[in-house]
Amino acid sequence: MTKPISLKAVLIAICLVALLSGCAGHRTKGPSDPTAAPAPTPTGVALSTADETTPPAGSDDMSLWEDDLDWNDEGAGVFYTVADPLEPFNRTMFVFNDKLYFWVLKPVAQGYRFAVPRPARSGVRNFFNNLGAPIRIANNILQGRFQTAEAEVARFLFNSTVGVLGFGNPAADVEGLNPEPTDLGLTLGHYGIGNGFYLVWPVLGPSTLRDSAGYFGDRWLNPTIYIDPIEASLAVFALRSINTVSFHIGDYEAIKSAALDPYQAMRDAYIQLRRSKLR
Template sequence: MLKRVNKSPFTAVAGSEKPSVIACMNRNPALAWMFLWCLSAALMLGFLPRMAMAGSLSSYDLALADAQSKQEPEEDYYEDEMIEDVSDPLEPFNRAMFVFNDKLYFWVLKPVARVYNEILPEPLRLSFKNFFLNLLTPVRAVNCLLQGKPDAFATELGRFVINTTMGVYGFGDAASVCFDIRRKDEDLGQTLGVYGAGPGVYICWPVFGPSNIRDTIGMVGDGFLNPLYFWPQESAYRIGISGFKVVNGTSLELGEYESIKKAAIDPYVAVRDGYQQYRKNKIKE
């Protein structure tokens, strides 16, 4: 039984019009996106901004924070948790891809995200982020099961039901705000690590960024659980939606990568080691 936290009440959306809306959305994808945008803008004026703010810190945010913390010479950190050496035989290639991604960020992604920032207010952008996080529930839920975590699986299932209904198709994180039910970030890379698979060599992929052999395999496997993979339209739609997701996420993280570059003697090493340590900690959870 869910225990409700003492927060402001939220009203569930009536479902009397749902079948006709879904039918129209299936017939016309453009109309579907227009509907979602208008719905989000309207809800932004009400209760949705508070739900959007809940649980907005992504795994990439945490990885960046971990990388940045490694630039701070804290004595206790080095005594208690020494960073393992990262296997990086592909360093020349990885550094080239790091430079490519760096230029892609500063020359393309950041300017686009800044314009996007000026157009949409933060609560609405957080709502879109919540929508995509809710959409990826199958990835987290299945990996919770694979890791033998039935409670975490039930949590993800419960969050999906609550956020899809009370959170209005996942645009609001009602599960966190109303019931204090937090997201369980699990993926196939972590699942492989739980069963003893080592990270393998470090790889910096163009566009995708830092990874390793294990997490690359996991990323491919998780892709088959991503609902966007089964989008019934042409691949151009999936690419467009994925691009929108990246721009929206970047707009909420502007300045974080810049802080790492400014604090690090070698930004490539800072990101590489930060990613390695972050993934190791996630597997231990």
């Protein structure tokens, strides 16, 4: 990756994303937003399963999975839209992220996947997921889900010890220790705060006003942001991003190739994913 943006600029972008890219709509049986309407994106998009078919139990993985989407009785996808007053800016950022993915992130992730065996990459994913326990615990408490918070604590302790610092995920095989992950954006949605409007951030991708605020709040509970110097913290962020992409090469391509308007398809898929996590 070239260095057209300074390290501090990247941090500023991340903070802005945290402030402005909010999590998706309140997940209920029907559209909770008064503007909710079916989007004209193609339905039944088949996602790539080159590396795995389902996210690991209790994973914070935000990739788009078919199981995360709502389907009606006829099998057609039910999508929900959100206000998009900054569409020109968002489309520019979408194109930027698209080029970044195909020109930099995907080639690096492919090389990384070739060089690093899948068990090692799974260990890296498990490690970062385990580090996210404080975020999930705090937000479960804020949502009044105290039993789920206890399960998250138990899961963290189990994986940190038996799982050797979280590189293993033995809790995945223990009933009751794999609650659905949550975050501050979902907590805000839990208390009825709407999406605001849709945003696309450079590098970080799709979000909403509410999710951006949630991302910013959650960052303070993420141990990796306290790594010094800043270069090391950014290197850790890059490693996690590349490791995550290495499991999902082909997913984005599948959605993009099946969509009449890839920008709109990604927007609607993101909103649907966040609604599914709020349900």
